[in-house]
Amino acid sequence: MSAEAVEKRSFGIAAAEEESAALIEQDVARGLENFPVRVWPLGAGPRPKPFQYTPDHVAGPGADIDPTQITFPGCACVKTPCLPGTCSCLRHENNYDDNLCLRDIGLEAKYAKPVFECNVLCHCGEHCRNRVVQNGLQFCLQVFQTDKKGWGLQTLETIPKGRFVCEYAGEILGFSEVQRRIHLQTPHDPNYIIAIREHIYNGQVMETFVDPTYIGNIGRFLNHSCEPNLLMIPVRIDSMVPKLALFAARDILPGEELSYDYSGRFLNQISSKDKERIDHEQLRKPQLRKPCYCGAPSCATFLPYDSSLYWFPLGKPDTS
Secondary structure (H helix, E strand, O other): OOHHHHHHHHHHHHHHHHHHHHHHHHEOOOOOOOOOOEEEOOOOOOOOOOOEEOOOOEEOOOOOOOOOOOOOOOOOOOOOOOOOOOOOOOOOOOOEOOOOEEOOOOOOOOOOOOEEOOOOOOOOOOOOOOOOHHHOOOOOEEEEEOOOOOEEEEEOOOEOOOEEEEEOOEEEEOHHHHHHHHHOOOOOOOOOOEEEEEEOOOOOEEEEEEEEEEEEOHHHHOEEOOOOOEEEEEEEOOOOOOEEEEEEOOOEOOOOEOEEOOOOOHHHOOOHHHHHHHHHHHHHOHHHOOEOOOOOOOOOOEOOOOHHHOOOOOOOOOOO
16 A cells, blocks of 8 residues: 555544544533434534533442442343243333333323333343333434523434333432532522432332432433423332433424423322422422423423422421
8 A cells, every 4th residue: 555545544534533523522422322412503502511421320429329230130031031920020010012112101000110121130132122221212312402491302203102212310319418419509500409209118218319410411401391291210220229211201293392390290290289288388488499481381380399308507497
């Protein structure tokens, strides 16, 4: 090969590497998802504040359990498919139907049922029907600037009801660290911290605190809606720390903004008792209220908030 040919080839490789680096730079997910997630509009203009991207939870200050630690045994399904009754990961019924849609999200369901997917120790193959959330992003999504809500996330293609959309991933925190971070927030700072409380048995409650502010995934761009098109379900795969998986609550069309209910109500429903409690908390602490701009006909005017996460100077909440 001549010196000129070598030089051209080297130039071509360098140009390709530069183009690849530029594409990754435009990708909010930094090449860590199945599809690039770009910011609209392209080119120069406002961009989201920098953060470290992770598609999965990471252990943060005060975390009791490392979310990367494998704590579940695998199933022994080798020659037969994973089915309820024979697969140890499926205790009662299938989690997903033949179209990979989450089952039991109809109006007849009263609460979120536990979802356990097959894990890294399972003997079943990668095409097992009980592996959905772990396969990551399956739809093209885009970060965009909203009129009043800051950055948002929208879909570029149709998402059928029940399909997995994305996770809400970030640092797993201890309760004291959650309170410390919230105490440092100003009224103008967005709050990304979410608290998941799962009622298990004998009145016991399992709490998981996730903060994608500094380390997180595209879920941090999801805005609240009083009539959301996504539903958050805790899904466990390798660890007792649940993945906060967001599924389509209805058919979602291209160009629609993706949203979920920050209060975490199952099937986006609220009882009269819960509504009364939320209204009371908002009236009791008006300084914590932030306006809701979802524009839904049933908009509650203010964003939901969890008063138990707020830090009070005397070390205990105000009971007035």
